[in-house]
Amino acid sequence: MKQNTILLGHGSGGKMSSELIESVFSRYFQNEILSRQTDSAVLDVNTASIAFTTDSFVVEPLFFPGGNIGKLAVAGTVNDLSVSGAVPKYLSAGFIIEEGFPMDQLEAIVKTMAEDADKAGVHIVTGDTKVVDKGKCDKLFINTSGIGYFPEGRRDLGIAKGVEAGDLILINGAIGSHGMAIMAARNELNIGANIQSDCACLNDLIYSVLNAGYEVKFMRDATRGGLGTVLAELVSKHKIGLQIFEKKLVIEQQVRGMCELLGFDPLYVANEGKVVMIVSKNDADAVLNQLKKHPLGKDASIIGFVTDEYAGKAWMETIVGGKRIIEMLSGQQLPRIC
Amino acid sequence: MKYIDEYRDGDVVKQLKDEIVRISTKPVQFMEVCGGHTMSIQKFGIPSLLPENVQLISGPGCPVCVTSRSYIDKAIAISRRDDVIITTYGDLIRVPGSTSTLEKERAKGANIQVVYSIMDALMIAQKNRRKKVVFLGIGFETTTPASAAGILKAKVAGLFNFSVFSAHKVMPPAMAALIDEGVPIDGYIGPGHVSTITGQSIYEDIPKKYGMGVVISGFEPVDLMQSILMLVKQIEDNEPKVEIQYTRVVKPEGNIKAQQMMEEVFEPRDDWWRGLGILKDSGLKIRDEYAEHDTERIFSDVEVEPLIEPKGCICGEILKGLKKPKDCKLFGKVCNPLNPVGSCMVSSEGSCQAYYLYNR
Numbered sequence: 001m002k003q004n005t006i007l008l009g010h011g012s013g014g015k016m017s018s019e020l021i022e023s024v025f026s027r028y029f030q031n032e033i034l035s036r037q038t039d040s041a042v043l044d045v046n047t048a049s050i051a052f053t054t055d056s057f058v059v060e061p062l063f064f065p066g067g068n069i070g071k072l073a074v075a076g077t078v079n080d081l082s083v084s085g086a087v088p089k090y091l092s093a094g095f096i097i098e099e100g101f102p103m104d105q106l107e108a109i110v111k112t113m114a115e116d117a118d119k120a121g122v123h124i125v126t127g128d129t130k131v132v133d134k135g136k137c138d139k140l141f142i143n144t145s146g147i148g149y150f151p152e153g154r155r156d157l158g159i160a161k162g163v164e165a166g167d168l169i170l171i172n173g174a175i176g177s178h179g180m181a182i183m184a185a186r187n188e189l190n191i192g193a194n195i196q197s198d199c200a201c202l203n204d205l206i207y208s209v210l211n212a213g214y215e216v217k218f219m220r221d222a223t224r225g226g227l228g229t230v231l232a233e234l235v236s237k238h239k240i241g242l243q244i245f246e247k248k249l250v251i252e253q254q255v256r257g258m259c260e261l262l263g264f265d266p267l268y269v270a271n272e273g274k275v276v277m278i279v280s281k282n283d284a285d286a287v288l289n290q291l292k293k294h295p296l297g298k299d300a301s302i303i304g305f306v307t308d309e310y311a312g313k314a315w316m317e318t319i320v321g322g323k324r325i326i327e328m329l330s331g332q333q334l335p336r337i338c
Numbered sequence: 339m340k341y342i343d344e345y346r347d348g349d350v351v352k353q354l355k356d357e358i359v360r361i362s363t364k365p366v367q368f369m370e371v372c373g374g375h376t377m378s379i380q381k382f383g384i385p386s387l388l389p390e391n392v393q394l395i396s397g398p399g400c401p402v403c404v405t406s407r408s409y410i411d412k413a414i415a416i417s418r419r420d421d422v423i424i425t426t427y428g429d430l431i432r433v434p435g436s437t438s439t440l441e442k443e444r445a446k447g448a449n450i451q452v453v454y455s456i457m458d459a460l461m462i463a464q465k466n467r468r469k470k471v472v473f474l475g476i477g478f479e480t481t482t483p484a485s486a487a488g489i490l491k492a493k494v495a496g497l498f499n500f501s502v503f504s505a506h507k508v509m510p511p512a513m514a515a516l517i518d519e520g521v522p523i524d525g526y527i528g529p530g531h532v533s534t535i536t537g538q539s540i541y542e543d544i545p546k547k548y549g550m551g552v553v554i555s556g557f558e559p560v561d562l563m564q565s566i567l568m569l570v571k572q573i574e575d576n577e578p579k580v581e582i583q584y585t586r587v588v589k590p591e592g593n594i595k596a597q598q599m600m601e602e603v604f605e606p607r608d609d610w611w612r613g614l615g616i617l618k619d620s621g622l623k624i625r626d627e628y629a630e631h632d633t634e635r636i637f638s639d640v641e642v643e644p645l646i647e648p649k650g651c652i653c654g655e656i657l658k659g660l661k662k663p664k665d666c667k668l669f670g671k672v673c674n675p676l677n678p679v680g681s682c683m684v685s686s687e688g689s690c691q692a693y694y695l696y697n698r
Contacts, residue, residue, distance in 0.1 A: 247348075260342065265381070320351040320559040322383020324696040 006101040011131025024107055025127060028114035029093070033125040041125035043090055047149040051086035051156075053077060054145035062105065062139060064185040066177075066197030067272075069142055070109035074116040075201045075272060076223070077146040082203040083219040083275055085157035085210065086148030091117060094128040094143040101139055109140070120201040122146070154210065160218040160238045160278070165308040167217060168284035169242065170277045172205060172291050173299035174198070174250040175227050179269035180258045193254045200273035205294045209277070214287045218278040221271075225328075228267035230276050231314040232328040242314040244304030244326075267316075267326065278306060345558030346382075354563035355387050362570045365391040367522055369659050371513060372529035373400035374557050376689055380696035382559045392566065395659035396689040398512050399529060401477040402429045403657060403682045403689075404611045405505050408645050410435035413474055413503060415642045416633070417448040423466060424450040425459035426474040434678060436646040456488035456502075463492070463500035472633050475502040480531040482506045482622060483596035486603040489624065489631045503633035504624055507609055510540045511620035517548050519614075521659050525569040527562070528554035530584045535600075537592025538580045545578040556584035603628055613654030653680035656689055663693040670694060 009016040026034065033041050057073045067075075074091065081088040093113065097106065117124050155161070181197040202221065209216060222230045227249075231242055251259075251266050259266045273296060279287045284302055291297030304316075314326040370376055376396045379385065385394055398404045414435050417424045424440065431441045431452060444450040449469070453459050456473055463471035475485040485502050492500040509532050517523060528541060533554040541552040551572040555565035565583040572578055582588050600622075609621020624632040650668050655661040663669045663682070673679035675691050682688035 256342075263377075318382045318559075319346045320348050320382055320563075321387060322559070323386045324381060324383040327695050 004103050006097050006099060006103065006106065006131055008099050008131050008133065011097070011129060017129065020129065024103075024110050025093075025129070028110045029117070029124040029127070031123045031125065033090075033123060034127075041090070041092075043125065043147065045089075045147070045149055047151075049150050051081050051084045051148040051150065052145070053080040053084075054143065055080060056141060056143040058138070058141050059182065060138060061182075061185050062109065064181055064197055065194055066181055067199040068109050068112055069140060070111075070113035071116055071199050072272060073142040073144045074113050074120065074122075075199050077144040078120045078122060078201045078203055079221045079223075079273075079275070081146050081148035082201075082206045083158060083221045084148070085154050085219070086150050087207075088120065088122045088146055088148040088203055090147045091122050091124045092126045092128075092143075092145045093124050095130070096137050096141040096143075097129065097131050098137045098139050099131055099134045106140070109142075116201060120203055157216060157219045160234060160240075163217045163238065163240055163278050163306055165240075165306055166281045167278050167306040168281055168302050169231075169244060169304040169306070170279060170284065170288060170291065170300060170302050171222070171227065171249075172202070172275055172297040173273075174252050174255070175222070175271055175274060176251055176255045176259065176266035176269035178272040179226070180255045180264075182270075183262070184258060193258055195252070195254050195258065198271055198273035200296055202273060202275050202296060205291065205296045206275060208294055209287055209290050212286075212290055214283040214290070215280040216277055216283075216287065217280065220276050222274045222276050223272060224270050226266070226268040226270060227274070227276065228265070228326045229328055231326050235312055235314045236328070239311045241307040241310040241312070242304060242326075243307055243317065244314070245317050246319045248301050248303040250299045250301060342558065345556065345560040347560060350560050351387065351563050354560065354567055358392060358563070358567050358570055359389050361567075361574055362389060362392055364573060365393075366524040366570065366573055367393045367395055368525045368527055368566060368569055369395045369397045369516070369521075369523045370527040370529075370555075371397040371399040371509060372527075372532065373403075373688070374531065375399065375527055375529070375555065375562065376692045378557045378559070379562060380692040382562075383696075384559065384562055387563070388566065392570065394527075394566075395523070395662075396656075396692070397516060397659050398611060398613060398657040400682065400688045401481070401505075401507065402433055403653065403680075404507065404512075404613070405433070405476060406610050406612065407435060407647060408642065409503075409505050410440070411642050411645060412637075412640065413472075414438050414440060414443055415640045416472055416503070416637050417443050417450055419470075419640070421468075421470055422449065423462060423469045423471045424448070424474065425453045425462055425471060426450065427454075427476065428452045430474055430476060432678065434648070434680075436643055456484050460488055460491060460495075460497065460500060463497050464495075467499055469499060470636070471500050472637075473500070473502045474505070476505045478507055478509050478529070478532050479535045479600070480529075482600050482604065483535060483593075486599040489603050489628050490599065492631050493628065498630055501631045501633040501636050502624065504604070504622055506604065506622040507611070507620055508540075508606070508622065510543070511617040512611060512614060513541070513544060514547070515611075515614050515617050516658060517544075517550065519658065523550065523659070524573060525551040525553070525578070527565050527569070528552045528580070530554060530556050530561075530588065533582070533584070533588045533592065535593050535596045538582060538588070538590050539592075541580045545580060549578050551578040552580045554580070554582045554584050554588050556587065611657075613657035648679045651680040653682045653690070656682055663690040666690070
């Protein structure tokens with residue numbers, strides 16, 4: 001009989017586990033390596049260096065406009081690999097499931113993961129499932145790890161090597177959509193906003209730029225902590241100065257409205273499909289055009305520049321011409337009371 | 339975005355800036371007494387737009403910041419009781435008490451829930467009839483009407499398990515006290531939200547008694563620049579008065595209905611302000627008619643730990659505008675938003691946090 005919900009037995013390692021793996025995981029994540037069902041996936045990697053990353057996903061709600069936890073779990077890891085300059089190749093997927101979790105929801109999530117992995121050209125080659133007692137985890141947690149390789153001649157772009165005054169800062173579109181989509185979807189606030197998360201795999205967009213041979217010096221995906229945190233981290237680690245322009249930032253109307261209402265600063269609101277690039281001045285316009293050609297980069301813009309004037313600080317010229325510093329976000333942003 | 343973009347127009351701001359530069363001759367210092375203004379001023383970089391002779395200082399406009407440590411200690415003591423659910427706005431959760439915070443108590447198992455409005459707290463009381471639900475009522479005239487409405491609703495609905503722990507305060511006594519204490523102020527940027535409720539009459543004493551202007555301002559850059567221009571003009575013309583810049587929201591008479599609700603539920607009492615001490619008639623106490631919804635009376639027997647004030651913290655002087663956050667030895671080092679020593683670093687509207695985030 002087909003089960004409608006996850007039972008503790010599905011994590012027992014016995015017959016029910018096999019059934020779950022067969023009927024859900026293997027069914028969607030089919031590939032030659034996974035189908036061997038061995039303890040370890042054995043991978044052929046013909047390259048001098050690889051990129052390796054891991055991330056856990058605990059989003060609430062699991063389904064939100066623009067995606068679900070599965071889409072996040074694939075995109076998050078694919079993007080972490082891609083911004084380092086690597087080509088993502090293999091993913092692992094670990095599931096921690098609360099007893100009683102609806103089977104159809106699990107299937108929907110796994111199906112999304114398979115589709116997105118497929119689109120991004122990565123294989124989910126190993127995985128794990130644990131079922132915990134009701135109340136011991138919140139519905140479903142997913143961990144994904146990923147391996148990517150560096151094609152010949154490409155170096156690690158996460159370390160900001162060679163970034164110098166005059167370089168320009170780009171981002172591939174509107175900020176703050178994911179964070180506010182989640183806030184709106186939680187519906188604790190009864191705000192009738194329908195904000196779509198920007199959750200997406202960025203590898204295709206990133207290659208279109210790297211493969212064209214432009215001088216990209218640094219990349220980072222602006223996820224938790226938002227664009228502001230990426231910039232603040234960058235200046236504190238690399239002792240460079242940055243200046244950006246508030247009027248160059250794209251923020252969707254609904255996202256802006258909700259931020260205003262709640263007293264959030266969109267600079268610090270999470271994204272799940274945004275990459276910040278630092279590009280040499282000569283190539284910046286060409287990179288911008290390349291980004292704009294891609295559906296995930298159509299709202300791309302050059303938002304600022306690197307300067308040696310105030311090393312260690314990131315500044316923003318505000319929309320009215322004032323200057324303010326961009327500092328690392330401490331703790332969570334809280335709604336205002338007054 | 340309509341009703342916002344018009345007030346963030348760089349060209350208009352520039353015109354206002356040029357006009358301020360053109361007419362201002364004297365060195366002046368204006369104080370904002372609303373946390374929302376403090377935040378906006380830093381967020382839009384307003385000080386960098388003003389000429390040298392026009393300075394802004396932040397006053398005691400953040401309700402969390404002026405609240406006494408003993409209030410937090412008492413809330414913590416109440417939260418330790420098994421039969422209690424504490425409901426609170428998010429800002430209070432990390433404010434340090436003498437030895438703990440509500441956040442730490444929650445981690446230890448106290449039932450403390452962050453709500454966005456007092457109506458959420460009432461819902462919690464409705465669903466948990468066997469628990470005593472306490473709402474931490476904090477804020478100036480802005481949030482007080484909501485607390486009053488909550489108490490009135492609880493009374494009508496017979497929700498006797500619901501009470502409000504009032505730390506509500508009113509703004510004018512603090513504004514007068516700052517001048518009395520000799521804080522160098524040449525004019526007030528009057529609070530926008532407070533005035534929406536109270537109207538302008540509550541400030542009339544300030545020009546009358548002290549010869550100093552008050553301009554009730556909105557929160558956008560154009561609002562703030564225009565208010566500063568109006569204050570400069572008052573000074574140059576030597577005509578101190580109460581004016582409303584934020585006319586699209588604030589009516590001279592205020593919101594009468596909200597005032598009536600406040601009046602119905604609360605009465606004035608002397609209250610303690612961080613940095614200012616006890617100010618006459620500056621706090622709000624729940625009236626006898628609503629005693630069954632007054633946390634102070636319900637939990638009058640709760641034992642509270644002895645008060646310990648933090649060493650080296652100059653929140654008091656910062657709230658009075660006598661010192662800037664940068665003058666504090668703890669600022670940015672021991673004291674930061676993740677590990678706030680004083681209350682000014684806790685709230686997103688506190689001067690220390692605003693300086694930390696936008697102007698360090």
